[in-house]
Amino acid sequence: MAGATREEKLHLAREEGAPEEWASYLEDDDVIYATTQIFDALADYTRFRILGALTTSERSVGELQRLCGVSQSAISHQLRLLRDRGLVTMRREGQRSIYTLADEHVATLIAVGLEHAGHWPE
Amino acid sequence: MAGATREEKLHLAREEGAPEEWASYLEDDDVIYATTQIFDALADYTRFRILGALTTSERSVGELQRLCGVSQSAISHQLRLLRDRGLVTMRREGQRSIYTLADEHVATLIAVGLEHAGHWPE
DNA sequence: CAAATATATGACCACATGCTCATACGTTTG
DNA sequence: CAAACGTATGAGCATGTGGTCATATATTTG
Numbered sequence: 001m002a003g004a005t006r007e008e009k010l011h012l013a014r015e016e017g018a019p020e021e022w023a024s025y026l027e028d029d030d031v032i033y034a035t036t037q038i039f040d041a042l043a044d045y046t047r048f049r050i051l052g053a054l055t056t057s058e059r060s061v062g063e064l065q066r067l068c069g070v071s072q073s074a075i076s077h078q079l080r081l082l083r084d085r086g087l088v089t090m091r092r093e094g095q096r097s098i099y100t101l102a103d104e105h106v107a108t109l110i111a112v113g114l115e116h117a118g119h120w121p122e
Numbered sequence: 123m124a125g126a127t128r129e130e131k132l133h134l135a136r137e138e139g140a141p142e143e144w145a146s147y148l149e150d151d152d153v154i155y156a157t158t159q160i161f162d163a164l165a166d167y168t169r170f171r172i173l174g175a176l177t178t179s180e181r182s183v184g185e186l187q188r189l190c191g192v193s194q195s196a197i198s199h200q201l202r203l204l205r206d207r208g209l210v211t212m213r214r215e216g217q218r219s220i221y222t223l224a225d226e227h228v229a230t231l232i233a234v235g236l237e238h239a240g241h242w243p244e
Numbered sequence: 245c246a247a248a249t250a251t252a253t254g255a256c257c258a259c260a261t262g263c264t265c266a267t268a269c270g271t272t273t274g
Numbered sequence: 275c276a277a278a279c280g281t282a283t284g285a286g287c288a289t290g291t292g293g294t295c296a297t298a299t300a301t302t303t304g
Contacts, residue, residue, distance in 0.1 A: 021189060025236055026174040035232075035239040036170050043162035044262080045155060052148040061281055067143060074263060076282055095271050095280045105238035110157075112234050114147055116227035117157040166292080183251055196293055198252055203292095217250045217301050 041085045042109060046070055047078050050099075054088065055107050058100040163207045164231060168192055169200050176210065177229050180222040 026032065042048055046068060053059060053067045065075045079099060082088045087106050088099050101107060148154065164170055168190060175181060175189045187197045201221060204210045209228050210221050223229060 021175075021178065023174065023178050026171070026177075031236060031239055032170055032174070033167060035235045036165050036167050038239055039161045039170075039235055040165035043158050043165045045158050046262080048154055048158050048161075049148070052145065052154070053143075055148075056143065056145050071264075072281070073265080073283085077262075080282075092270090097281060109234060109238060112231060113157045113161055114153060116231060117153055117160055168292080193294075194251070195253085195295080199292075202252075214300085219251060 037085055038087070038109070041082055041087050042113065044078070046074065047082060048110075050075065050078060050082065051087065051101065051106060051110060054099060054101045055110060058098050060093075060096040060098055062096070064099065159207055160209070160231070163204055163209050164235065166200070168196065169204060170232070172197070172200060172204065173209065173223065173228060173232060176221060176223045177232060180220050182215075182218040182220055184218070186221065 042051065049068045050064055053064055059067070061072065061075055061079065064079070065072050068075060079088065079090070079097075082099075083090060087102050089102050090097050090099050092098075164173065171190045172186055175186055181189070183194065183197055183201065186201070187194050190197060201210065201212070201219075204221075205212060209224050211224050212219050212221050214220075
């Protein structure tokens with residue numbers, strides 16, 4: 001069942017799982033799925049650096065390209081994903097597209113992740 | 123450069139990036155990489171549910187299998203990954219292997235993630 | 245020790261992912 | 275409007291990933 005959809009997995013779990021053994025906030029699979037999607041967005045080296053760069057300041061695609069050291073196309077593709085996942089927002093400013101962290105949640109997650117990875121920004 | 127290693131990407135970034143534009147805690151790429159590895163561990167539906175189940179209590183492989191509704195093999199493979207990434211620890215107890223969250227950091231990340239995905243466990 | 249139970253692991257496979265390359269789109273400028 | 279610049283996007287490709295299936299490895303029990 002390599003290609004099992006989330007719905008299929010959920011069905012199995014509901015068949016066999018005993019609800020009361022779960023923390024209540026783990027019962028809503030839509031929330032779980034949404035959460036994994038956020039973690040997934042943060043789980044790539046390039047995307048993480050993009051988001052990290054945006055914690056300092058909003059930036060254009062060109063700036064991000066220079067800071068992250070990957071091609072314009074690659075940056076753009078990843079920004080698209082981050083935008084679709086709701087982690088960043090974009091606005092046009094002349095020829096440029098300016099990207100911004102969608103909200104403080106993102107910065108918080110980055111900070112918590114870094115902290116738990118063994119580094120404590122003081 | 124689809125198969126670019128982290129080291130290659132880093133090299134490019136170091137060539138072109140202006141260090142002072144980055145938050146200091148984003149300069150250490152080993153930490154960034156470690157962080158993405160943690161997020162990656164949390165970014166899969168099955169693994170997230172395994173970890174979620176472990177927030178309530180330590181559990182055997184069989185329990186996790188039942189709770190998560192996936193095959194014993196699949197659970198075991200994912201537990202191996204979580205163990206390698208340092209998110210869970212394991213001890214033998216008779217025939218069973220008992221898995222436990224490695225530390226509070228993991229539970230914190232789960233909580234923060236869930237919270238930011240739109241659900242607030244009160 | 246043989247059988248039963250619980251878990252781990254390797255080979256393999258379908259699908260996802262992150263990049264490149266080429267090209268299209270949108271905006272400003274001459 | 276044409277050229278230049280900045281950004282977005284689709285196709286295609288190599289690699290990674292998560293599962294299955296078969297099998298191996300403990301550990302307890304008769």
